[in-house]
């Protein structure tokens with residue numbers, strides 16, 4: 001066993017850290033600190049993303065034949081983690097999920113425009129899966145794509161289409177055979193957000209983050225904008241969800257908050273002259289956070305390692321997803337307790353950056369327990385695939 | 395033993411609920427999601443119904459009911475996430491003044507509070523962790539004058555208030571002052587809390603006060619502040635209780651309607667069991683809250699303190715768990731600002747961290763417990 005990074009991996013980590021430091025210009029930092037711009041889309045964000053593309057980071061994990069470096073899962077994890085640590089709203093779903101799938105299955109035209117654009121950091125893609133009636137039961141989606149001559153005509157509504165407000169395309173799941181069993185009549189499309197018949201309305205969330213309802217009214221697409229075989233879309237969706245799950249729970253962002261709070265508590269004196277960190281309960285909370293984080297880190301490391309070896313078990317991804325997303329909520333809580341009521345102030349020019357970061361994180365963290373494959377279903381997968389218990393009814 | 399409300403109390407509850415529900419639909423609340431979270435029309439309506447003076451003595455223009463009855467109004471405010479300052483004005487302000495002010499002060503302020511004519515807001519919290527006795531705002535006496543120097547934090551409605559009630563650390567112990575909000579030397583820095591409420595950091599730069607602005611000083615002040623803090627904690631639990639009840643009920647109804655996989659999601663065992671856990675949380679939390687409210691009026695300060703600590707620890711734990719269960723079981727709908735749940739979840743977090751959080755209060759309760767048992771050994 002060797003439960004630490006190798007010398008090369010450590011060097012890579014340092015290199016990425018240095019790289020990201022210089023990527024974070026004061027202008028980018030200021031842009032991302034402004035309310036509403038945390039999720040990206042601004043000019044500085046676009047500039048940084050193009051830089052990441054030009055420097056080969058976006059294609060890092062992609063297969064060589066698709067123009068990537070085929071980095072190991074561990075190297076990719078190191079990158080993911082470091083960039084999440086910085087708070088940069090890296091469009092993982094575009095770069096890690098849609099991009100490689102499109103590169104493998106899309107037409108020449110889509111590969112030339114969309115995929116190359118993604119690799120250059122010029123294109124961001126929103127995910128159009130969920131619908132008002134199709135959330136956990138995603139395969140129940142009803143947005144229709146019908147063949148008219150050589151073209152497809154798309155009609156329907158999606159909900160929670162995040163980033164659509166600045167995305168260039170929507171990666172859309174649509175029903176192409178309403179008579180087939182529900183998993184067998186779905187096809188994937190790439191819909192340009194400037195297509196005629198596309199519209200959206202914003203949905204504002206508890207976390208102040210914007211997402212969207214997106215509407216598709218007689219959108220006409222050439223067959224080239226279909227991806228993969230007709231009625232074989234489900235496999236492309238599920239292949240992508242597995243990749244998504246890992247990037248949801250990297251420990252870097254949670255650890256960063258822990259380190260900042262611990263430093264703050266060690267530096268800050270309370271009125272009685274003692275440091276905040278000298279209080280018994282503060283030490284207890286820090287220890288609980290540290291204990292939880294250590295397990296999360298190891299779960300993620302082992303998963304990346306198993307991916308490289310090709311031995312990743314089905315239950316493992318679900319373990320990381322359930323444990324990570326539920327730990328995050330406890331983590332924010334315990335850290336906010338340490339900081340006290342100041343942690344409930346929203347970020348503004350007069351609040352400490354640490355407090356603002358905690359407040360923002362806790363408010364945007366709750367969606368992960370049901371997003372990206374709800375935890376109840378993940379638990380069923382663990383019981384079934386991990387323990388060979390008979391599956392419950394769905 | 396009796397866990398029932400009196401007829402009068404039930405009337406207060408029904409009346410409060412009726413008025414608050416009229417003013418707190420999702421549409422109406424949206425108007426207060428930005429800016430000051432204060433609805434002056436609703437406040438006047440509550441005043442007209444006599445509810446602002448529920449527990450203000452009759453001789454000062456109120457109805458003279460007990461603290462328990464006031465907490466029913468507070469719970470309803472939680473249930474409606476109503477944009478009114480019940481705790482910082484009616485509990486920490488009016489009840490505190492009524493218990494510890496002299497008749498002159500009470501006569502000059504309380505009738506106007508009860509009628510809604512003026513707003514009295516308490517500013518007790520300091521930047522450091524919660525505690526009844528202030529440490530950073532210093533009051534120095536010279537002759538008939540006082541000088542205040544230091545800061546108060548997390549004060550809602552401070553800009554709207556006519557009177558501020560503040561605690562300070564004097565040379566010979568704690569002290570309590572009342573001053574107009576436009577007092578010279580007092581500056582207010584506006585922040586926004588997680589629940590969207592404006593809160594102010596108050597800085598006192600050589601603020602000069604007259605002796606008659608000192609409500610209380612000397613030996614009795616520290617005990618008084620502990621008692622006031624207990625009242626604030628108990629009332630905060632009542633507000634959290636209203637919030638938790640709504641999060642729980644909303645979750646039960648939503649999951650009973652929402653369908654996935656061709657069935658109501660409530661019929662998935664994992665969903666039902668998680669909701670049931672929240673129900674258990676709310677029941678336990680309700681009882682310790684009722685006990686704390688009872689204890690601050692009927693039990694020794696030491697027992698009342700323990701009861702309040704227990705209730706507030708439950709408030710933090712139950713608030714956190716019920717809020718996350720509600721958000722989770724709603725799926726995306728729970729975070730959509732067009733659906734009413736989100737305000738409750740943000741308020742649950744805010745109240746969890748107000749007047750002490752579960753972690754620090756658990757340690758404090760441990761200290762109290764240890765002291766009790768050590769003392770018992772000596773006796």
Ligand SMILES: Cc1cc2nc3c(=O)[nH]c(=O)nc-3n(C[C@H](O)[C@H](O)[C@H](O)COP(=O)(O)OP(=O)(O)OC[C@H]3O[C@@H](n4cnc5c(N)ncnc54)[C@H](O)[C@@H]3O)c2cc1C
Pocket residue numbers: 126127128129130132134135136137159160161162163205211367370371372373374375376377394652653654655659662664665722723724725726727729
């Ligand atoms: C801020 C935000 C951003 C999002 N971004 C995107 C995006 O970019 N693209 C996209 O396509 N989607 C996106 N989503 C949608 C997200 O994937 C869904 O919310 C998720 O799939 C859950 O679906 P739902 O909200 O309809 O909840 P529901 O499916 O209605 O679930 C409600 C509750 O029932 C439970 N439940 C459902 N089925 C079962 C079962 N079989 N067993 C046990 N319990 C069950 C769930 O766990 C949940 O607690 C986003 C959501 C949010 C809130």
